[in-house]
Structures are given as structure tokens and as C-alpha cells.
Amino acid sequence: MLYLIAWLETSASEKKMSISIFFALFIFSGYLTKGRVASDDFYTFEAVDINGQVVNMENYRGKVVLIVNVASQCGFTDGHYSSLPTLQELLGKNNKFQVLAFPCNQFGGQEPWTNKEIKNWVTNKYKLNFPLFSKINVIEENVHPIFQYVIKLSGKEPNWNFWKYLIDHTGKVQHAWGPWSDIEEIFPYVKTAVEMAEKIVENDGDKHDRTIVRDDL
The missing domain is CATH 1.20.5 (Single alpha-helices involved in coiled-coils or other helix-helix interfaces)
Structure with a gap:
């Protein structure tokens, strides 16, 4: 007063x-x-999945994570959606690897559908075995905090669909690849990161029936 x-x-x-x-x-x-990341700790972030449920990145502590911005109508769609499930299956056997897919409509308008339509299309066409999240922005305005984080730590901003950011078991970004780098090309880097994560697990002697190689993709 x-x-x-x-x-x-x-x-x-x-x-x-x-x-x-x-x-x-x-x-x-x-x-x-502007451009400031909400946190420097990956595990403090959360995201809404394709079903509307909040997922905490804390769930992935100790795991290697591959963050991918995806789209349903891109020339790179089939190659990535066909091979990402194989990558998840091969390297996720010991629960130390996880692909996380984030639909985005900012590149060529190639993800115009609703979350429900995206989910129905992807799950009907591909053998999805990793989390699919709700649509987000990865550049310009209202960038999702997870992408603010990976862009800041990698120094690489996505300029098209299917950028891939590799986060190690400590939550740090180790590599970033554009859509032109297919899953077969990045496989050795992802595999090495997963093997490092597995080494810290005690009594983990019988990890695989045989050595996983790139030809398995």
C-alpha cells in the first residue's frame, strides 16, 4: 500500500x-x-513420453543413452527405424543401453502428425523396443532442456531429422552424428561405451553368448 x-x-x-x-x-x-541449460546434470531432466507420462532421466543413470530426434516422413526414417531396434536389442541385453526417440516437426515439416498418430504409425510399421516421447522442439524457440543439454555439451546443433547424441554411463555427451551417419557407422562407438558401462558392474562375467559385431546389425 x-x-x-x-x-x-x-x-x-x-x-x-x-x-x-x-x-x-x-x-x-x-x-x-537465452541458451542457458537448466541443469548440467542429465539425470535431473524429465520428458513426457508418447502416452503422456512423465519420464525421469534418473531412470537411465548408469546406462549408455542414445538420444535421437525422429520424424515419420523423412528420407532417413526407414533406415533408422529399421536399425535402431536391432541396436537396442544387441546392446541392451545387460540393461546398460537405451535408445530414446524424440519426434520433432521442425525440419521440413516431416513429423506433422499428433502424438497418437505417430505412435500408431511407428508401432504398426516397425518393431519398436525403445521409448518414444511426445513431440518437442530441438532448435530455435522452446528447445527441450534435454536437447539444450546435448547441444551444449557436444557443440553440435541438429540441422535435420535423426541426429544422434551418445551419452555415456556418467551422463556426459561423448559423440554426436547427423542423419548421414547410419547405425552401422556409429555402432563401434556405441558398443565401446556400453562395454565401459558393463565393466563397472560387479559379477558380470557372463554378459553375452558371443561377441557382438557390426555385421549383426
Whole structure:
């Protein structure tokens, strides 16, 4: 109340100056926060899955994670959706690897469907064995915090669908590849990261029936 009375008693020029200062501070704060990652800890993030359920990245602590921005109508769609399930099956046997797919419509408008339509199409056409999340932005405005994080740590911003960001078992981004790098090409890097994660598990002597090789993809 006292503040309101004092405000009313100020001159028009003083009021104008106060308003100018307020907006200047507001705009400046926007510059300070623009591009800032909400957290430097991957495991503090969360995302909404394709069914509308909140998923905490804490669930993937100790695992190698491959973050992918996906689209249903891209020239790279079939190659990635066909091989990503194989990658998940081969390297996820010891529960130390997880693919996470994030639909995005920002590149060529190639993911125009609703979340329900995306889910129905993908699950009917491909053998999906990894989480599919709700549509997000990965560039420009309202970038999802997970992509703010991987972009900041990798230094690489996606410029098309099916960018792939490899996060190791400690939550740090180790590699980033564009859509032109297929799953067979990145396989050795992912496999090495998973093997490192498996080594820290005690009593993990019988991991595989045989050595997994790139030809299995």
C-alpha cells in the first residue's frame, strides 16, 4: 500500500524512467538466460513420453543413452527405424543401453502428425523396443532442456531429422552424428561405451553368448 502511494506521488517523468528501467532489466535478463541449460546434470531432466507420462532421466543413470530426434516422413526414417531396434536389442541385453526417440516437426515439416498418430504409425510399421516421447522442439524457440543439454555439451546443433547424441554411463555427451551417419557407422562407438558401462558392474562375467559385431546389425 505504501509503495502504491509513493508511486502515485511521483512525477510523470519519474514514472516513465522507472518503467524504462524495468523493461531494460527484463530484456537484459532474457539475454542472460537465452541458451542457458537448466541443469548440467542429465539425470535431473524429465520428458513426457508418447502416452503422456512423465519420464525421469534418473531412470537411465548408469546406462549408455542414445538420444535421437525422429520424424515419420523423412528420407532417413526407414533406415533408422529399421536399425535402431536391432541396436537396442544387441546392446541392451545387460540393461546398460537405451535408445530414446524424440519426434520433432521442425525440419521440413516431416513429423506433422499428433502424438497418437505417430505412435500408431511407428508401432504398426516397425518393431519398436525403445521409448518414444511426445513431440518437442530441438532448435530455435522452446528447445527441450534435454536437447539444450546435448547441444551444449557436444557443440553440435541438429540441422535435420535423426541426429544422434551418445551419452555415456556418467551422463556426459561423448559423440554426436547427423542423419548421414547410419547405425552401422556409429555402432563401434556405441558398443565401446556400453562395454565401459558393463565393466563397472560387479559379477558380470557372463554378459553375452558371443561377441557382438557390426555385421549383426
